[in-house]
Amino acid sequence: MNLTLYVWRQKNADDKGRMEKYEARDINHHMSFLEMLDVVNEGLIQQGTEPIAFDHDCREGICGTCSLMINGRAHGPEMATTVCQLHMRHFKDGDTIYIEPWRARAFPVLKDLVVDRSAFDRIMQAGGFVSINAGGAPDANALPIAKKDADTAMDAAACIGCGACVASCKNASAMLFVAAKVSQFASLPQGHAERKQRVEKMVAQMDREGFGNCTNYYECEAACPKEISVKFIAMMNREYLMATVTR
Amino acid sequence: MTTSQSSVSFTTASVGKKVLMAITGILLIGFLIVHLIGNLQLFVGQEQLNKYAETLQSLGALKWGFRLFMLILAVVHVWKGVVLWLENQRARPVGYRREDTIQASLSSRTMIYTGLLILAFVVYHLLHFTVIATNPEYAQLKDSMGRMDVYSMVITGFSNYFIAAVYLIAMFLLAYHLSHAAESFFQTMGWANEKYLPKLKFLSNVFAIIIFLGYASMPIAVLLNYVTLPGGGF
Numbered sequence: 147m148n149l150t151l152y153v154w155r156q157k158n159a160d161d162k163g164r165m166e167k168y169e170a171r172d173i174n175h176h177m178s179f180l181e182m183l184d185v186v187n188e189g190l191i192q193q194g195t196e197p198i199a200f201d202h203d204c205r206e207g208i209c210g211t212c213s214l215m216i217n218g219r220a221h222g223p224e225m226a227t228t229v230c231q232l233h234m235r236h237f238k239d240g241d242t243i244y245i246e247p248w249r250a251r252a253f254p255v256l257k258d259l260v261v262d263r264s265a266f267d268r269i270m271q272a273g274g275f276v277s278i279n280a281g282g283a284p285d286a287n288a289l290p291i292a293k294k295d296a297d298t299a300m301d302a303a304a305c306i307g308c309g310a311c312v313a314s315c316k317n318a319s320a321m322l323f324v325a326a327k328v329s330q331f332a333s334l335p336q337g338h339a340e341r342k343q344r345v346e347k348m349v350a351q352m353d354r355e356g357f358g359n360c361t362n363y364y365e366c367e368a369a370c371p372k373e374i375s376v377k378f379i380a381m382m383n384r385e386y387l388m389a390t391v392t393r
Numbered sequence: 394m395t396t397s398q399s400s401v402s403f404t405t406a407s408v409g410k411k412v413l414m415a416i417t418g419i420l421l422i423g424f425l426i427v428h429l430i431g432n433l434q435l436f437v438g439q440e441q442l443n444k445y446a447e448t449l450q451s452l453g454a455l456k457w458g459f460r461l462f463m464l465i466l467a468v469v470h471v472w473k474g475v476v477l478w479l480e481n482q483r484a485r486p487v488g489y490r491r492e493d494t495i496q497a498s499l500s501s502r503t504m505i506y507t508g509l510l511i512l513a514f515v516v517y518h519l520l521h522f523t524v525i526a527t528n529p530e531y532a533q534l535k536d537s538m539g540r541m542d543v544y545s546m547v548i549t550g551f552s553n554y555f556i557a558a559v560y561l562i563a564m565f566l567l568a569y570h571l572s573h574a575a576e577s578f579f580q581t582m583g584w585a586n587e588k589y590l591p592k593l594k595f596l597s598n599v600f601a602i603i604i605f606l607g608y609a610s611m612p613i614a615v616l617l618n619y620v621t622l623p624g625g626g627f
């Protein structure tokens with residue numbers, strides 16, 4: 147299949163950047179979207195042109211590194227799919243595809259389609275952990291956890307921190323990411339001790355990073371490759387309110 | 394994590410601002426319900442509506458206290474709404490060339506616009522029926538007991554097609570705003586989960602439709618001559 151690509155090209159963080167047109171020829175429909183870009187880049191390298199920079203790592207949908215806005219959708223048109231798991235069979239011969247980086251003040255573009263997501267790391271550093279006195283590993287069943295709580299925590303922990311929630315949110319809000327992390331810890335007994343400080347610190351850091359505010363569009367939930375539910379945002383709001391009221 | 398280094402206070406934190414929006418919003422919704430029940434006395438008749446209006450006016454300090462409370466609610470709701478919107482604009486300085494929407498409803502994406510239009514309507518509505526500044530001739534309307542004839546004022550007002558249209562359009566915008574707002578309240582307060590959220594969305598729409606039908610019934614009844622002026626008006 148042959149495709150026309152419009153790709154965001156930007157030399158570095160200071161460059162203004164622009165959309166550039168590329169033709170992708172003889173693309174196999176079994177390829178992943180990233181493999182399609184690899185083919186385009188091979189061609190660019192042969193022409194002596196700078197290849198398109200994009201983030202990728204595991205290419206099996208679990209690391210959260212790939213991050214492309216494809217035709218206005220984070221991770222492309224398929225639900226619950228990262229770009230690396232998006233296959234070209236979901237496109238038609240002759241399609242025009244717009245490829246852009248995540249857009250948010252808190253995610254500055256470093257080069258082409260690569261953005262700096264270390265704002266997420268700083269939010270995690272603010273409270274996304276459990277402080278423990280590390281000793282010998284406890285017995286697996288020493289701390290009983292209800293199935294329901296374990297399931298809730300696991301659903302929240304499915305977040306791979308890719309930033310699709312921020313990219314797809316009309317307000318560039320990071321609420322789904324922060325909510326998933328806060329809820330994951332709040333659902334488990336190990337996380338209870340620090341839950342109040344945790345939610346306050348993580349929300350404060352989120353605000354400091356310059357993310358937008360949540361206005362309940364729920365677009366994040368639809369874009370999330372791990373299908374994190376917006377119920378976690380409600381859970382975080384509850385955590386935050388409880389922390390504020392009982393401070 | 395020992396001492397709290399959080400320097401961001403509740404009212405300026407993102408989640409806190411949303412809670413303020415939600416609480417002021419739900420109280421304003423409470424007013425909408427009370428106001429609607431009061432206004433629907435138009436259908437009972439002139440005596441009932443004018444007596445009700447007279448009673449409200451006679452409350453004195455309580456009336457002004459209530460008005461002040463409503464003003465504070467409205468100011469906080471509008472102010473925080475505009476601040477949130479401006480911050481959200483700043484959060485994405487460079488937009489997408491192509492932007493798609495999967496499930497964010499149009500009502501959720503137009504809250505700032507419907508909100509500001511409703512604000513403009515509220516100002517007009519107060520000047521029209523409360524201050525009686527836009528149509529000063531209403532002030533001369535008195536009923537047989539010498540009370541302000543609110544009944545005739547409303548019917549005279551809505552007999553004007555232009556005014557009736559403004560009210561109907563405003564009520565549509567209000568209902569559209571509410572269809573997202575009512576559901577949003579529960580999500581922001583943390584009283585939603587995946588089981589209740591779809592139900593809350595549905596009930597939010599039903600509530601918005603009830604509010605629209607309730608308020609729209611009055612100008613429509615006047616335009617259809619279902620309620621008419623006593624003795625041919627002024």
